[in-house]
Amino acid sequence: ATAGAGGLDPARVLMDILSAEQLRENLEYYASGAHVAGTNTTQADHTRSHFERQGIGTETVEYYPWLNYPVAQRVALFNASTGAVSFEAGLQEARVPGDPASDDPHNLPAFHGHSADGNVTGRLVYANYGTGSDFRALGEAGVSVKGAIVLMRYGVVPCAYKVHAAELAGAHGALVYSDPIDDGYGKGRVYPAGPWRPASSLQRDSVLRLDVYPGDPLTPGYPSTRDAPRLDPRDAASLNRIPSLPISHMDALPLLVALQGHGVEAADISRGWVGGLTSKGVRYWTGPSALAVNLLNQVAYRTVPIQNVIGRIKGWEDPEQVVVIGNHRDAWSAGASDPSSGSAVLLELARALGELGRLGWRPRRTIILASWDAGEYGLAGSTEWVEENIDWLRADGVAYVNVGAAVEGSSFRATASPALKDLLYAAAKQVAYPHSNGTVYDAWLRDSVAAGARGRRPAVQPLGPASDTMAFAVHAGVSAVDFGFAGSGGARHSNFDSIQRVAAFVDPDMQLHLAAARLWGQVAVRLADDPVLRLSPTRYAADLKRYIRQFERKMALLLRPPPKGPGLATERLGHLRAAQHQLEVSARIVEDSTRHLRLVYGEDCQMAGRRRHRTCLALRASINDRVSKLERHFIDPDGAPGREWHKHVLVAPDFGAASGYRLFPALADALDAGDALQLREREKYIAGMVHEAAWFLREA
């Protein structure tokens, strides 16, 4: 507990306990070999027994999602008339002498999680990043994708979106490669000489459509327990239907060469369509190619048991209230950065919390430590657990704190519910940034400003799609935060995401891991133990105002009316503006109550007087209830029209946008459809929810 006058601050003590040496040991354990979800239980058992050794009651919670594994794969260029094969793609990553992770017999070939089984042949078309506008540009250039195999490069939007966009455009197969201009020698020296992605490197990925729903594709909205009813896989809307594979830029090069002179030169569409293989003499053309491409993606789908390891430290004051901290454990290969850096931090945090326990500490609220399985398979572990515990989380969830890849680089980045931003800022100010005189906050602000962010504080965007925060935030309405030290690619989802690479180029002395652990620990302990929760409705109201203005700018842009016409753009989101104002006023009332409590009673409610003590306890409980449940008021139980699993009305992960998030998703859909009436109707509906939230905040 955060003690009263003279008491030790558990968050600071925890920071002292955390050890870089332990983190190194943990990292070496988790990244010691490939550990794809569903292939063994060793790491789950190790995690569980480590938690238990720390005195943390732990259970392994199994679910049974529908997962696929690679069986056979081929990408070949051939002459459809003669049948002569001119190129066979390797589809394997090279071995790097001295890095055993690159030589692990369990390493996978080229593979996309939840990809469609298939053996397809067609002409090749290059579609840049495979965004909606890229496919529109192809159409405008007169290039048909129908029946084609589409070659796209990683970046801008998630892989699943690219494959789906190709499918929508009528393609029969999709290949996705890492272009060196985005992630390879165009950025710097490649592994093992440097951190960047080498020529043979494959970026495996999930192609599950999280925009429909994450987790097991056969049990949308409910847990995939052993005996749960299942959809027919043909009815699972989150599955893409065309086969896909990732390829290396080494394998992409002959394909791009085969496109040269066919269709439209990419540079004629836009400069932004030209990748980095120009340095190898390639000129980017759209195709379709004269030669045909055969894409074989034979995969085996199975119902596979996965293991979430769930540790529980019971709260002493409000044991039903829960703060969840977690990361996924499974990896596409060794996964030193993604996710083992986060797993190492979680394990060390368990040790530190265990040590705090031995030092006499118990949190006020219950802490759940979650090591999720099958995160790489569309966030299956966290999604199924949230679906199973949805009633509890809606009633008593305080927050979810995710650290996926804790250390992929040295630039701090965070996405979060607005309610959690202030707490994150405060925590980042408490943690020293390695090899500097400043804090993580200082370094973060510097990087954020350098990246073009305005404002006095570092930028924190709304939660994006690629994190186990999704089910908590979007489905359950629990405020969530995701953070870590980011790089910009390099080895993600390849065999080269190895301990050797981390030790050589990412975090040789484990000090970034230590900083991540300290930050995670700070945030977790404050959430679990602050007498008065530091979730901020004021910040939420302020961000909502920014959201409204941002959406209004988008309306103005997309629906620019004929001069003097009665278009939408002249209209503002009037109802939402009014509701936001109410929320702002209510938030200020909560803030005043909190200040009052601090000044008059003290957060501890320790004073010599019966009525005062009771008043203080009641006021504190009321404030905590209001600030922790604010987020729940933005959950529409019916979900977004057409995407019912996604229930948050203010912001959603966006799979087709580079930003990764979508403000007022239902309004954005109406805007995309140009349906002004629906937009107005939905605005009123959302404004009504915000009004409700404002009233809820005011109920003292």
Place this chain on the structure above:
Amino acid sequence: ATAGAGGLDPARVLMDILSAEQLRENLEYYASGAHVAGTNTTQADHTRSHFERQGIGTETVEYYPWLNYPVAQRVALFNASTGAVSFEAGLQEARVPGDPASDDPHNLPAFHGHSADGNVTGRLVYANYGTGSDFRALGEAGVSVKGAIVLMRYGVVPCAYKVHAAELAGAHGALVYSDPIDDGYGKGRVYPAGPWRPASSLQRDSVLRLDVYPGDPLTPGYPSTRDAPRLDPRDAASLNRIPSLPISHMDALPLLVALQGHGVEAADISRGWVGGLTSKGVRYWTGPSALAVNLLNQVAYRTVPIQNVIGRIKGWEDPEQVVVIGNHRDAWSAGASDPSSGSAVLLELARALGELGRLGWRPRRTIILASWDAGEYGLAGSTEWVEENIDWLRADGVAYVNVGAAVEGSSFRATASPALKDLLYAAAKQVAYPHSNGTVYDAWLRDSVAAGARGRRPAVQPLGPASDTMAFAVHAGVSAVDFGFAGSGGARHSNFDSIQRVAAFVDPDMQLHLAAARLWGQVAVRLADDPVLRLSPTRYAADLKRYIRQFERKMALLLRPPPKGPGLATERLGHLRAAQHQLEVSARIVEDSTRHLRLVYGEDCQMAGRRRHRTCLALRASINDRVSKLERHFIDPDGAPGREWHKHVLVAPDFGAASGYRLFPALADALDAGDALQLREREKYIAGMVHEAAWFLREA
């Protein structure tokens, strides 16, 4: 503060902060050179700036005691008729190759602190350990000491007592050597081959008569500030009047040889008179010798400034209440064990308390960290400070915790006020004993039983003479405890008490230092921060009962009456027995109140109810007041008859007894004098004080 439900235990967190590496650094600093009191201020300044770096407000408090330093010294055997010198003692310790501490240019020659200046000549007499009974035995054997130079060996009673006993017997000078059977090759391999005292080793010591009063000999009972009035040194009753020197057994050997055949063979007095130089062909005889001995002890007395470094961590709840933890800093040479092991621990404790502060903690009561100067000169630093702060300490002193030589060996030993024994046991159960599966308590109990102690708990004797506890316990009536890991001599007060010796033979991995620091930290933090103080009146009453029985046995032994006669021995200490019973009953009442408070309110007094909260706070304050002031009720402001500085009526350090303590000193004096009337009268007086104490405990 010891936090409430769920709070971190500061004592345990402190134990985690303490570091063996830091302790090693500290030890290496303090033991890096000779640092005799009054010769420089470097270590005081270092200690102060270290405290200040930890955020601890610190001042250097100077006093100006009367100290002496060696100028010239000689011990020579010569023929008084011819003047032919047959032996000149070296009076220097040998250099040990590879141990720079043995080669420090600041090392002292043979020297006794506060010894009398003089150049005397006389025949030599051997007086064994120089106890009262040893001198009586010489008298009974017809050996006169008048005008002689007395040769005695270290052990059994303090050096000051030996010199005084020699003076009383009419001797003109005193030589004190370390016999190898007590402290040298008779025990094991000698330094540098082993830990034991080698042939050239001198044991320097203080010869100030602490039984009269400790501290500055010229300001008995008041602080020796710069402008304080001073006694004429000729009136200072704590000074011995005959010159004395310590010598090595190498130098003692020719002297013993000169005694052979003269007087009585020591073995004829008692087997216990024969030392260990028999293995070198020596037969121990009493003398007087035929040859004469010249003893020159030229010393320079000066009023010298000494520096106590006093750090202060202010309490938040009861800032006036004070717990003092301290050790002396000055040494006779490098003093790696005595006192630098304790100084190293104190410094590391300051760092850990500073770190606790940075972690948000403040103690309920004020903690004083005291690095005393001139401890080797009759406890001058602590004595003068207590004399200056006597009013504050009598009003608000909670306890004094001393760690002098923290690590001289591996056997835990402690002396304490009965009130502190239970706390010490509890703390020893919390600290792991190095290289074992058990705690310090386990090892201590094992050693204690092996040494013949009965009882279910390790033996804790009353406080003895050679510790800075003296002024606190005996003069101010503040409960005190002194502990450490003891050996049995070896290098005490010699140049060989060096870092090299500690690293090779005493505590190579600093784990005993770490255990001492943890134990000291536990005790200090509990005393300063427990909501309810764990001083135990029950234990005090039980020990008083043992004291009474022990004294009655002594009465029976010394005053064995003629059969059926009306001697003292048939009488019991009836008044004291009755008063002790009252004390026991009162102590049980306090214990019940404490149990009641714990069960009904909780130590934190945190409950939702005005009257209950106030009641609890009042009850707690009352309990704390009663248990911490119990000891003060055994202080007689008039002091013991003839030794007014010594004011504790139940127990006093005893300088003439091997046990080191004296029960009911005023009664013991009467018993020694055979004065039954006085004994009865004094018993009634002391019983009255115990009655008062019992009534005080009962006032709720």
